[in-house]
Amino acid sequence: MMAMKLSEIWIYPVKSLGGIRLPKALTEERGLQYDRRWMIIDENNVFITQRAHHQMALIDVALQDSGLKIFLRNDPADFVIAPYQPIAAVPVKVTVWDDVAEAVTVSAEADEWLSRHLGLNLRLVMMPDSTERKADPRYAQHNENVSFADGFPYLVISQASLDELNSRLAEPITMRRFRPNLVISGTEPFAEDQWKHITIGNLRFEVVKPCARCVLTTINPETAEKGPEPLKTLASYRRAGNKILFGQNVTAQDFGEISEGDILQVQA
Structure with a gap:
């Protein structure tokens, strides 16, 4: 065999x-490097997914030197850069299923872009290394x-x-x-x-x-x-x-x- x-x-x-x-990646305790370190939350600080918002499937992400490039698959020229080091960095407690975890906001520009394309009042948040979610x-x-x-x-x-x-x-x-x-x-x-x-x-x-x-x-x-x-x-x-x-x-x-x-x- x-x-x-x-x-x-x-x-x-x-x-x-x-x-x-990716052709190669770094393994970390929380998962592969960069994997699901960012999340989109609604006005109640609750995560959103494709389960309810199918159009999220058509938004792609690329790793760039300046940060995450978040773009429309069918219109790659329509994009926003979410910096790896958050600009806003406002602490927020977010809900993921039954967990409440510490996160920080990333940038007003990313929030505006996601809100406009998904038709909701949304924010992009990042999980800092200090967060514990077991x-x-x-x-x-x-x-x-x-x-x-x-x-x-x-x-x-x-x-x-x-x-x-x-x-x-x-x-x-x-x-x-x-x-x-x-x-x-x-x-x-x-x-x-x-x-x-x-x-x-x-x-x-x-x-x-x-x-x-x-x-x-x-x-x-x-x-x-x-x-x-x-x-x-x-x-x-x-x-x-x-x-x-x-x-x-x-x-x-x-x-x-x-x-x-x-x-x-x-x-x-």
């Missing part, structure tokens, strides 16, 4: 906006912090799992539906369900729990249109209780650089 390899690395700097594929201690055993990601620092999915799902779908979908951080090639479908401890390159990771999928996966990242798939098909064979599982939540035990092509090994 071919070697198991890290075939794709993805980050999503602004929660629920477009992802960025992953669920029932699964994350080492008191890990997490970024603005839903629950855990990393999401791993095997390419074979997507290929197997696509064999059941009338129209194939891309991995972007599932917003993984790490895609692994060279496995059997759903091999990741059996992993507990893995190394990628020379860095150790702990697989802590399956990822329960939500309606966000039914929003086409290319068009922002919503449909029944892939949840309808996944529900027929990936249901556990009232949850539909696809991918695994992971924490990092070592911090350093990973690159596409790194070998994955499963540890005892």
